[in-house]
Amino acid sequence: MTRPDFRDDAPAPAPRPGGLAARALAASRPAAYLDGLNPEQRRAIETLDGPVLVLAGAGTGKTRVLTTRIAHIISTGRAYPSQILSVTFTNKAAREMKERIGGLLGDVAEGMPWLGTFHSICTKLLRRHAELVDLRSDFTILDTDDQIRLMKQVIAAADLDEKRWPARQLAMLIDSWKNRALTPKKVSAGEAMAFANGHGAELYAAYQARLKTLNACDFGDLLLEAIRLFQENPEVLAEYQKRFRYILVDEYQDTNVAQYLWLRLLAQRKGAAAPVRPDAITDDTGSPRPNICCVGDDDQSIYGWRGAEVDNILRFEHDFPGAAVIRLERNYRSTGHILATAAHLIANNEGRLGKTLFTDDEAGEKVTVTGAWDSEEEARLINDEIEAYQHKSHRLNEIAILVRASFQMREFEDRFVTTGVPYRVIGGPRFYERMEIRDAMAYLRLVNQPADDLAFERIYNTPKRGLGEAALGTFHAYARAAGVPLLEAARQLCQTEDLKPKVRQTVRDLTENFARWRANLETMRHTDLAEMILEESGYTDFWKKDRSAEAAGRLDNLKELIRSMEEFENLQGFLEHVSLVMDAAEGEAEDRVTIMTLHAAKGLEFETVFLPGWEEGLFPHQRALDENGRAGLEEERRLAYVGITRAKRRSKIYFATNRRMHGLWNATIPSRFIDELPEAHVEVTEAPGAGYGGYNRSHGGSRFDALQPFGGSSYATPGWQRAQTRSAPGPEARGKTGWAGGGARSAQPRLLEGELIAKSTGTPARFVAGTRVFHIKFGNGTVADVDGNKLTVDFDKAGRKMVLESFVQGG
DNA sequence: CGCTAGTCGGTTTTT
DNA sequence: CCGACTAGCG
Numbered sequence: 001m002t003r004p005d006f007r008d009d010a011p012a013p014a015p016r017p018g019g020l021a022a023r024a025l026a027a028s029r030p031a032a033y034l035d036g037l038n039p040e041q042r043r044a045i046e047t048l049d050g051p052v053l054v055l056a057g058a059g060t061g062k063t064r065v066l067t068t069r070i071a072h073i074i075s076t077g078r079a080y081p082s083q084i085l086s087v088t089f090t091n092k093a094a095r096e097m098k099e100r101i102g103g104l105l106g107d108v109a110e111g112m113p114w115l116g117t118f119h120s121i122c123t124k125l126l127r128r129h130a131e132l133v134d135l136r137s138d139f140t141i142l143d144t145d146d147q148i149r150l151m152k153q154v155i156a157a158a159d160l161d162e163k164r165w166p167a168r169q170l171a172m173l174i175d176s177w178k179n180r181a182l183t184p185k186k187v188s189a190g191e192a193m194a195f196a197n198g199h200g201a202e203l204y205a206a207y208q209a210r211l212k213t214l215n216a217c218d219f220g221d222l223l224l225e226a227i228r229l230f231q232e233n234p235e236v237l238a239e240y241q242k243r244f245r246y247i248l249v250d251e252y253q254d255t256n257v258a259q260y261l262w263l264r265l266l267a268q269r270k271g272a273a274a275p276v277r278p279d280a281i282t283d284d285t286g287s288p289r290p291n292i293c294c295v296g297d298d299d300q301s302i303y304g305w306r307g308a309e310v311d312n313i314l315r316f317e318h319d320f321p322g323a324a325v326i327r328l329e330r331n332y333r334s335t336g337h338i339l340a341t342a343a344h345l346i347a348n349n350e351g352r353l354g355k356t357l358f359t360d361d362e363a364g365e366k367v368t369v370t371g372a373w374d375s376e377e378e379a380r381l382i383n384d385e386i387e388a389y390q391h392k393s394h395r396l397n398e399i400a401i402l403v404r405a406s407f408q409m410r411e412f413e414d415r416f417v418t419t420g421v422p423y424r425v426i427g428g429p430r431f432y433e434r435m436e437i438r439d440a441m442a443y444l445r446l447v448n449q450p451a452d453d454l455a456f457e458r459i460y461n462t463p464k465r466g467l468g469e470a471a472l473g474t475f476h477a478y479a480r481a482a483g484v485p486l487l488e489a490a491r492q493l494c495q496t497e498d499l500k501p502k503v504r505q506t507v508r509d510l511t512e513n514f515a516r517w518r519a520n521l522e523t524m525r526h527t528d529l530a531e532m533i534l535e536e537s538g539y540t541d542f543w544k545k546d547r548s549a550e551a552a553g554r555l556d557n558l559k560e561l562i563r564s565m566e567e568f569e570n571l572q573g574f575l576e577h578v579s580l581v582m583d584a585a586e587g588e589a590e591d592r593v594t595i596m597t598l599h600a601a602k603g604l605e606f607e608t609v610f611l612p613g614w615e616e617g618l619f620p621h622q623r624a625l626d627e628n629g630r631a632g633l634e635e636e637r638r639l640a641y642v643g644i645t646r647a648k649r650r651s652k653i654y655f656a657t658n659r660r661m662h663g664l665w666n667a668t669i670p671s672r673f674i675d676e677l678p679e680a681h682v683e684v685t686e687a688p689g690a691g692y693g694g695y696n697r698s699h700g701g702s703r704f705d706a707l708q709p710f711g712g713s714s715y716a717t718p719g720w721q722r723a724q725t726r727s728a729p730g731p732e733a734r735g736k737t738g739w740a741g742g743g744a745r746s747a748q749p750r751l752l753e754g755e756l757i758a759k760s761t762g763t764p765a766r767f768v769a770g771t772r773v774f775h776i777k778f779g780n781g782t783v784a785d786v787d788g789n790k791l792t793v794d795f796d797k798a799g800r801k802m803v804l805e806s807f808v809q810g811g
Numbered sequence: 812c813g814c815t816a817g818t819c820g821g822t823t824t825t826t
Numbered sequence: 827c828c829g830a831c832t833a834g835c836g
Binding site for chain 1: 822
């Protein structure tokens with residue numbers, strides 16, 4: 001959060017980049033780290049000149065390629081560690097890479113100053129050149145909470161109704177603009193309309209101005225300001241273009257527009273790049289082609305909703321002409337049936353670069369599909385299966401339940417609590433996002449940086465000390481008038497008569513506390529100081545007095561916070577770390593089943609993977625379909641692909657016929673993704689439990705007929721249409737129409753499904769302009785316009801509204 | 812200013 | 827059905 005680190009890229013002491021002789025030697029006797037690589041991996045590592053795109057399918061050794069490539073660059077003397085830019089998305093990935101490079105090369109990896117997340121690398125750049133982007137090098141990095149608080153102020157300052165225009169929404173909007181590298185000026189009028197009747201861009205500009213006054217950046221700014229730094233200061237850009245002889249990017253399919261632009265700036269090589277040092281050994285013949293290597297998998301792009309552009313990876317060859325494209329298709333993780341199933345499923349997506357995973361491993365167990373009567377039975381079946389594995393001495397750490405939405409987790413937790421199966425849930429609020437940790441952090445931030453107004457606002461009345469909106473208003477007014485930060489304003493106000501005596505005393509105590517704590521900053525050990533602050537502020541007492549169930553846990557967390565500070569030399573170091581690395585290492589010591597979302601599971605692997613909740617509406621999620629049409633569906637399908645490919649030996653899919661959602665029970669139908677699985681590699685198992693007699697398995701035809709909860713109908717209704725029908729309100733309507741798929745689907749499922757999917761974003765035949773419709777909330781009306789699944793309807797009572805097609809019934 | 816009864820909404824998540 | 831957030835009172 002604060003002090004810059006200028007010592008980051010001291011040249012690596014060893015090994016000295018090898019001379020020609022050393023390289024010749026390396027060529028004649030391949031280095032040990034190249035042993036055991038397959039030809040494609042080897043090509044991905046040894047193709048060092050020019051742009052390279054490595055399409056690394058699930059389980060094909062992606063991290064190994066990345067880390068070995070770096071080791072190779074270093075040990076062949078092509079670059080010092082400090083001349084390699086290597087970006088990841090998560091701190092976890094960065095950590096893992098550092099460890100593995102260390103394993104390959106020994107302690108040289110210590111000298112990889114430019115291996116990190118996009119955000120941490122941008123932070124480093126900005127701290128160095130802060131003055132060029134109107135910041136001071138000790139600028140603060142805001143978290144989401146601070147962001148919202150600031151946004152609220154901006155909205156209030158613009159005299160807008162906070163109810164009508166929630167700060168959260170503006171924050172999301174600005175975030176999405178920043179993801180696309182849109183500065184306030186570049187936001188189009190149409191986009192700006194999305195908030196406060198066209199004031200969106202103005203508010204955005206006002207927010208940015210506030211950030212500058214606060215000497216602060218939000219996460220999006222780290223990227224954007226770094227881009228601005230480069231664009232406005234070509235000499236700075238040139239310095240880094242020269243420095244970074246090699247660029248590596250992990251998970252390229254997840255990059256957003258801003259990250260792409262940032263990379264492109266750095267990768268530009270205008271004309272011949274002169275050797276950085278006279279003794280540098282390089283193949284660089286003056287070619288302007290950048291040595292950028294992006295590794296990713298378009299089939300695992302599941303973050304479109306937060307700004308990732310699959311297009312970046314699809315367009316790579318166009319962006320970097322002459323790029324080598326290397327496909328890693330040999331899978332080292334899963335057995336044959338699992339891979340074949342995943343491949344068949346993902347083949348339903350269009351617009352992919354195309355890869356087919358294969359393995360030399362055995363076929364193994366087939367992927368299973370199991371139906372349950374309801375979500376409770378689903379949990380019971382999975383629990384029982386896990387207990388059976390437990391008795392066969394399977395390790396619980398090698399078993400995971402991967403859900404689409406976190407509300408599904410609860411059912412499993414409930415079940416495991418009663419049966420005593422140990423489990424762990426990944427996700428939920430992370431350590432540094434917990435309220436008590438954020439509060440404590442705000443105290444520390446304010447001691448470290450008395451001008452941190454957002455930290456002040458967070459804790460001036462936490463714990464409760466009788467200061468409210470009124471007091472804060474006084475602080476603000478004074479601060480603005482005097483041009484001082486809030487804490488200083490509060491201190492000075494104690495000298496005046498502006499505060500009521502009682503309030504004045506409280507404020508005086510508070511400001512004096514901060515002065516005292518700050519005086520101890522240099523002398524005391526930072527952990528002791530932190531303990532003292534939490535004690536003297538009354539914060540720990542506040543939780544000790546709290547009798548609620550979670551109070552004890554919160555106190556534990558505070559202790560843990562102090563403990564984690566020990567690893568840092570001082571408070572500044574700790575705060576900087578926390579603002580960027582929001583995760584805390586978690587213990588994996590005990591043997592437990594893991595429950596997590598599919599998103600969280602990307603990059604992980606387990607022997608056995610349970611995939612519950614494969615039902616239309618839940619997976620694919622209705623909202624993904626409604627809001628993003630076919631693109632949304634394809635992303636859901638990639639998510640399914642990610643899920644199946646997490647398994648080393650067993651992938652087990654489940655669906656329930658009834659699921660409770662927001663309190664009430666809904667009849668559901670199996671996911672279209674189940675229809676898309678290849679028959680030869682999938683085994684449909686019957687629920688051994690009772691209470692699942694709803695399916696008629698007596699007739700021949702598609703095995704999936706047995707999975708249909710309802711009998712035949714006059715027309716074959718494919719998955720997406722069933723989903724549409726399902727959303728129509730009223731169980732009676734459903735009962736009459738029925739959703740049976742019928743055997744037609746299994747004949748040529750993909751083609752059929754493909755056609756119908758294509759139609760799903762087009763105009764549904766159900767409604768045309770002029771049709772009379774009924775909406776459960778707005779009543780009767782006439783369709784005025786149709787746009788995909790969105791209807792503009794003139795309601796008799798409610799007026800003109802945009803509604804989703806699935807929420808109205810034909811009149 | 813702080814508590815409590817009502818309303819509203821309810822994928823996915825990193826930095 | 828549950829939790830997060832707000833209006834309105836003590």
